[in-house]
Amino acid sequence: xxxxxxxxxxxxxxLATCAVAGVTSEYRRKLEATVDMPLDADVFxxxxxxxxxxQVHITLGDQTxxxxxxxxxxANEEGSSTVRYGRSAEKLEQAAEGRHARYDxxxxxxxxxxxxxxxGLSHATKYYYAMGFGHTVRTxxxxxxxxxxxxxxxxxxxxxxxxxxxxxxxxxxxxxxxGGDAVLFLGDLSYADNYPLHDNRRWDSWARxxxxxxxxxxxxxxxxxxxxxxxxxxxxxxxxKPFVHRYPTPYRAAGSTEPFWYSVKVASAHVIVLxxxxxxxxxxxxxxWLQQELTKRVDRKxxxxxxxxxxxxxxNSNNYHYMEGETMRVQFERWLVDAKVDLVLAGHVHxxxxxxxxxxxxxxxxxxxxxxxxxxxxxxxxxxxxxGNIEGIANNFTAPQPAYSAFREASFGHxxxxxxxxxxxxxxxxxxxxxxxxxxxxxWFTNRYWMxxxxxxx
Ligand SMILES: [Fe+2]
Numbered sequence: 001x002x003x004x005x006x007x008x009x010x011x012x013x014x015l016a017t018c019a020v021a022g023v024t025s026e027y028r029r030k031l032e033a034t035v036d037m038p039l040d041a042d043v044f045x046x047x048x049x050x051x052x053x054x055q056v057h058i059t060l061g062d063q064t065x066x067x068x069x070x071x072x073x074x075a076n077e078e079g080s081s082t083v084r085y086g087r088s089a090e091k092l093e094q095a096a097e098g099r100h101a102r103y104d105x106x107x108x109x110x111x112x113x114x115x116x117x118x119x120g121l122s123h124a125t126k127y128y129y130a131m132g133f134g135h136t137v138r139t140x141x142x143x144x145x146x147x148x149x150x151x152x153x154x155x156x157x158x159x160x161x162x163x164x165x166x167x168x169x170x171x172x173x174x175x176x177x178x179g180g181d182a183v184l185f186l187g188d189l190s191y192a193d194n195y196p197l198h199d200n201r202r203w204d205s206w207a208r209x210x211x212x213x214x215x216x217x218x219x220x221x222x223x224x225x226x227x228x229x230x231x232x233x234x235x236x237x238x239x240x241k242p243f244v245h246r247y248p249t250p251y252r253a254a255g256s257t258e259p260f261w262y263s264v265k266v267a268s269a270h271v272i273v274l275x276x277x278x279x280x281x282x283x284x285x286x287x288x289w290l291q292q293e294l295t296k297r298v299d300r301k302x303x304x305x306x307x308x309x310x311x312x313x314x315x316n317s318n319n320y321h322y323m324e325g326e327t328m329r330v331q332f333e334r335w336l337v338d339a340k341v342d343l344v345l346a347g348h349v350h351x352x353x354x355x356x357x358x359x360x361x362x363x364x365x366x367x368x369x370x371x372x373x374x375x376x377x378x379x380x381x382x383x384x385x386x387x388g389n390i391e392g393i394a395n396n397f398t399a400p401q402p403a404y405s406a407f408r409e410a411s412f413g414h415x416x417x418x419x420x421x422x423x424x425x426x427x428x429x430x431x432x433x434x435x436x437x438x439x440x441x442x443x444w445f446t447n448r449y450w451m452x453x454x455x456x457x458x
Contacts, residue, residue, distance in 0.1 A: 025409035034165040049136030051076040055207030056215040061117040065145040085129035154267035158415040160186030160347025163389025177436035186347030187224025187311035224311040270303035276312040300449035313346035320394035340448035347385035355381035358404035388412040
């Protein structure tokens with residue numbers, strides 16, 4: 001009898017140990033270097049028609065989606081910057097006038113890059129929009145997000161470090177099959193800078209590649225290191241030049257002073273975008289903005305889900321880019337824990353990792369408490385820089401797996417985050433090697449403000 005109890009206790013202990021041990025998935029199918037799709041690939045095709053608008057993409061034009069900024073490129077001549085839009089494809093009753101600009105990068109001159117913000121939109125409404133008037137007109141559509149409200153459901157796609165390889169194409173196709181309403185993009189878009197002279201034609205091809213999704217739903221942009229294009233040897237000393245010319249963000253509406261850090265309020269989510277490659281030390285503009293944002297502008301009664309995006313992860317147990325996010329973590333982690341942030345999403349590391357709710361905020365340089373510890377107020381950190389870019393997979397995890405790391409795998413993929421209401425959100429990661437619907441890692445998150453349960457022991 002006594003032995004039976006002991007055995008049962010041992011079994012329970014083993015199960016409990018199992019329940020909290022992290023998983024380093026051994027799943028492997030392909031580890032060879034990935035290659036970019038050739039410039040004459042179908043996905044890069046220039047739309048037919050003289051001066052046809054190409055590289056069409058949209059992002060929120062204000063914080064909540066009653067404005068949408070439409071961007072596109074014309075290659076032959078300037079053309080019109082007008083967008084016509086309305087609730088019926090046959091009747092585009094409203095018009096907005098945009099602006100255009102070109103930029104030079106060493107020996108490259110861009111096409112005419114147009115940006116036009118449509119304002120006065122209603123929430124949760126489908127709009128059709130068209131541009132290219134005077135030459136070749138193309139028509140697209142999008143649905144605005146619902147009015148920010150605590151139980152407004154919404155489905156985000158999470159994609160990072162996408163690039164333009166065959167694997168990138170697989171990632172995007174899988175995301176499309178899983179059908180999100182908007183993408184939280186974790187930085188590193190085109191990887192044009194991997195080419196000699198930062199061949200900016202690869203910025204153009206990337207935008208043509210992703211048009212099939214981003215012309216129809218807003219992508220929320222985070223700036224990664226591959227957006228820097230800082231190359232003094234080419235005389236290119238202004239960081240982010242191609243990125244800022246091509247990808248506007250609604251930073252002014254968010255009270256920010258630079259396009260690299262800002263926030264949006266989508267349905268029941270307040271999404272904060274941070275800039276890993278802009279100053280964030282004490283007293284800097286980003287530091288001051290984030291302090292105000294977290295203490296004054298976040299309202300969990302309206303937008304219960306508080307999500308932070310950044311490029312370089314704070315919790316990364318891969319040797320690739322190991323500890324690069326550490327200085328920003330030291331600067332901001334306590335603020336995020338105090339604010340009970342639900343999720344921190346990052347890219348940069350080309351593999352997948354999900355953390356438990358841990359924090360490392362007790363250390364004060366003299367007390368020796370430098371080990372991350374469980375903390376129910378802490379966010380879950382997800383590294384999802386696994387979009388499939390040309391640099392290949394990061395298959396070199398630290399050993400042993402640290403206690404905070406719940407699941408990690410060196411595969412390409414994407415994730416979806418389905419917010420159901422103020423208390424529950426279903427998160428799922430999909431590796432590209434499986435069908436789009438197959439789930440390789442999933443967890444139900446409970447909201448840190450409305451239902452702060454232990455939701456990370458899965
Ligand atoms: Fe990166």
